[in-house]
Amino acid sequence: MNYKYLLASFLVLLIGCEQPAPLTFENIHLSLIDDPDCSSQPCPIIDIDYPVALGEDEVSISISTGLENRIIESFQINPDGPKANTVEDAIAQFTQGYRADKAEFPDMNAQYEVSIILEESFRNEKLICFRQGDFKYTGGAHGNGVTLYQYFDLQSGQEFEFDKLIADRDGLANLAEEKFRAKFNIGPSESINSPGFWFEEELFALPETFGLEEDQLMLVYNTYEIASYADGTVEVAIPLNEVSEYLNLE
Known part of the structure; x- marks a missing residue:
């Protein structure tokens, strides 16, 4: 009997049955507290926490992109205005908009604000779900809070609706x-x-x-x-x- 052949066949089968590495995340925190520009210019309140998938595989990249796109949408004040390409760009655009409004209305006391906490809330072998808690204030009597969820297929990384x-x-x-x-x-x-x-x-x-x-x-x-x-x-x-x-x- 050719034991070498059997061993090689077993190893190929074993490798073929290996499960992909579990999806893992690191948390990103963004704010303007330590931004040196805010010591000399008005700045909004920014407090963002969100996960980014670790890994360069298609699923990890797709999920991270979907999460970041949702955060970028949360910063949009004018839906017809230019859309930022990154979360950092979205913060910069929001800050510029606040400074422009502050220059036009210097008596405006309240700071604009965007606070977002985005975190994993559920996972099984099929899907992963994230909960996003948003609060945004861009003038007026009060801000507005909203709770959103995002769903992703763990096989493809594609986002889908509930x-x-x-x-x-x-x-x-x-x-x-x-x-x-x-x-x-x-x-x-x-x-x-x-x-x-x-x-x-x-x-x-x-x-x-x-x-x-x-x-x-x-x-x-x-x-x-x-x-x-x-x-x-x-x-x-x-x-x-x-x-x-x-x-x-x-």
Whole structure:
């Protein structure tokens, strides 16, 4: 028997079955606190934390690019204006815009601000999810906070929308309404708007934002979606073991 041939064949098979290295990240923190220009010129408040995938493979690059693009979008004041190519460019453009407004309105006391915390919230063999908490102030009575989620396929690195994970939207909506009513003590025969919500035609509706976090699905209604600014973000958590039959997570 040719043992060398068998050993070589086994090694080829073993190498072919090796799993890719697990996706790992390092955290990036950006601010203007130590920027020397801010000692002589007005600067906005910038506080950014976000992960960058380590590695030069296609999946790592695709995910890092997707995360950075979302942060860049968060800095956009004028949707028709030029788009920055990097997060650093976005900060520079935002700073220039603030200085221009400050020069035009010198009595403006409040500083513009962008604060972003972006972090991994869920991962399985199929996908990875990131939660992004944003706060932005560009003048006016108050700033605006928003919670967003991003989903990436771990095989391709491509970003996709949560709707791709919904297997039974009606079933999900029925369970979500049950959980929503239970959290806010709304009886089954009461109007869904009885605590002061703004659902159209008094009919429950799923939120625009869904998040996967460890062992639960988050329903996130951002400011003004179903309630006033004073009410802030409205969130309802559903355990994954109760909602999994309506989702394609595996």
